[in-house]
Amino acid sequence: MRQKVEEVLAKVRPALQNDGGDVELVDVDVEDGVVKVRLTGACGGCPMATMTLKQGIEQVLKREIPEVKEVKQVK
Numbered sequence: 001m002r003q004k005v006e007e008v009l010a011k012v013r014p015a016l017q018n019d020g021g022d023v024e025l026v027d028v029d030v031e032d033g034v035v036k037v038r039l040t041g042a043c044g045g046c047p048m049a050t051m052t053l054k055q056g057i058e059q060v061l062k063r064e065i066p067e068v069k070e071v072k073q074v075k
Contacts, residue, residue, distance in 0.1 A: 001065065001067060002025070005061065009023055016052070019043070020042035021040060021041040023038070024038040032070075034070050035072070036071075036072050037073060037074070038073065038074055038075070050073075053071060054071070
């Protein structure tokens, strides 16, 4: 499942990089369906980071990988 998550993140990464940010995969908990990511660059301190995480990254991951139940940000 980690490889699938990396592939999906590669699809959303260009949009983040256009704004000076990026996303880094930290962990995938297969049993719970929780993906942990770290937003870096401009995304790390952006006030819209939570929206980017939940409405962007999480929605795409859930749509493309049904086993994903939640995406959490770690520092």
